[in-house]
Amino acid sequence: xxxxxxxxxxxxxxxxxxxxxxxxxxxxxxxxxxxxxxxxxxxxxxxxxxxxxxxxxxxxxxxxxxxxxxxxxxxxxxxxxxxxxxxxxxxxxxxxxxxxxxxxxx
Numbered sequence: 001x002x003x004x005x006x007x008x009x010x011x012x013x014x015x016x017x018x019x020x021x022x023x024x025x026x027x028x029x030x031x032x033x034x035x036x037x038x039x040x041x042x043x044x045x046x047x048x049x050x051x052x053x054x055x056x057x058x059x060x061x062x063x064x065x066x067x068x069x070x071x072x073x074x075x076x077x078x079x080x081x082x083x084x085x086x087x088x089x090x091x092x093x094x095x096x097x098x099x100x101x102x103x104x105x106x
Contacts, residue, residue: 007061012068012075015061018054019078022047026086044093047086054079 025047032040058076065072 007064009068009071011057012061012064012071015054015058015075015079016071017075018050018057019075019082022051022054022079022082022086025050026082026089029089044086044089048083048090051079051083051086055083 025043029041029044029047032038032043054075058072058079061072
């Protein structure tokens, strides 16, 4: 079986970039939710997707973590944290919608 060559530094940095991007989508959602037009609140759905992709890339490049341990660890932690925050916001929004729907039927 061939030994795989270690992933490039760009590929290892990709989860960190995707994690930061998921935080930016959360910030943009928060800004849009608190200002009048409310036009960009659907961007919160992009946060968990970006973080999940970053986690998958982190798992794929785990053999290269010995070369760049800090970069790999920061990328994985950022993606996990971004995924948790955005997923909890989505769950909270779903719970509010369900409570409102149940209230109207009572």
